[in-house]
Amino acid sequence: MAKIVGLTLSERVVAGLVVDHKLLGELRSFPEAHDDEYALVELPAEGIADVMCEQVLAAAGKERALAGVGVGVPGLVRNGVVEEAPNLPQLKGTRVAEMLETRLRAEGIEAPVTLINDADGFAAGIAASLGKLDTVIRVWTLGVGIGYGRYPLTAGVWEGGHTVVTLDDKENYCGCGGRGHLEGIMGHRAMRLRFLDMEPEEVFETAKTGDARCMDFKKLWHKALAAATATSIHLRGPGRFFLAGFNVRFVDLPLLKDYLQQMVKMSPLQSYSVEIIADDRETRVIGAAVSAEKAEG
Numbered sequence: 662m663a664k665i666v667g668l669t670l671s672e673r674v675v676a677g678l679v680v681d682h683k684l685l686g687e688l689r690s691f692p693e694a695h696d697d698e699y700a701l702v703e704l705p706a707e708g709i710a711d712v713m714c715e716q717v718l719a720a721a722g723k724e725r726a727l728a729g730v731g732v733g734v735p736g737l738v739r740n741g742v743v744e745e746a747p748n749l750p751q752l753k754g755t756r757v758a759e760m761l762e763t764r765l766r767a768e769g770i771e772a773p774v775t776l777i778n779d780a781d782g783f784a785a786g787i788a789a790s791l792g793k794l795d796t797v798i799r800v801w802t803l804g805v806g807i808g809y810g811r812y813p814l815t816a817g818v819w820e821g822g823h824t825v826v827t828l829d830d831k832e833n834y835c836g837c838g839g840r841g842h843l844e845g846i847m848g849h850r851a852m853r854l855r856f857l858d859m860e861p862e863e864v865f866e867t868a869k870t871g872d873a874r875c876m877d878f879k880k881l882w883h884k885a886l887a888a889a890t891a892t893s894i895h896l897r898g899p900g901r902f903f904l905a906g907f908n909v910r911f912v913d914l915p916l917l918k919d920y921l922q923q924m925v926k927m928s929p930l931q932s933y934s935v936e937i938i939a940d941d942r943e944t945r946v947i948g949a950a951v952s953a954e955k956a957e958g
């Protein structure tokens with residue numbers, strides 16, 4: 662059975678040894694939960710590659726015959742290169758796959774490294790956890806920004822969080838600077854920019870009291886997600902959509918489905934579903950490994 666190390670890179674590097682789409686042993690993390698959460702963010706690209714190598718070695722244990730290593734990175738990745746990484750800007754333009762392969766070779770591990778977008782890795786992990794590796798899975802992650810992941814992995818770019826969902830000229834809160842984007846409405850950072858006097862939690866609480874401004878925003882927030890999902894359905898067909906991330910707490914599923922139903926009318930496109938799923942490190946690590954396995958064929 663092929664042994665693959667899955668690794669995800671965000672505020673932490675988390676790695677685990679995956680065999681037959683299941684975790685074997687413990688997850689490894691740097692920094693560890695109780696350590697300085699900025700330890701990684703402050704490292705240069707070379708230092709991050711060193712940490713990734715250490716964590717792969719720790720996850721592999723005595724195992725040296727790895728079939729591959731899958732690495733999930735938040736950002737736009739292509740051909741083993743990080744082309745854009747807003748939260749880890751030092752990685753922009755870095756040949757991460759090559760850097761890690763070189764380091765692992767020096768430690769006696771000859772394994773191809775597959776670099777993927779972390780949200781795509783998460784989608785692969787969800788597919789594996791459901792035992793549905795033959796179906797199309799899409800996931801929205803609602804956090805500081807808005808992530809969009811797809812499984813199965815195919816070549817190309819899909820920055821779903823930047824789907825244009827409004828033509829309103831005033832909608833310019835997206836982290837990328839683009840106008841009318843989903844993330845500019847739904848992203849945590851964008852919500853704080855919009856409501857300078859209220860935290861996002863307060864906005865959704867106040868909406869319950871009937872406050873017009875907050876109620877309008879709650880509707881806009883759900884319409885935006887429905888619009889981006891409808892666009893994905895119109896471009897890629899129906900299927901299962903998952904919602905995850907710390908801001909799924911704001912999701913009113915019946916309201917979202919109502920808007921979606923108003924936006925998707927063609928009968929062959931009706932077989933879609935929207936579900937909320939827990940976001941955990943294990944699913945993401947397994948997904949990174951599954952993506953590496955599929956990429957290696």
Ligand SMILES: [Zn+2]
Binds near residue numbers: 823835837842844845
């Ligand atoms: Zn954007």
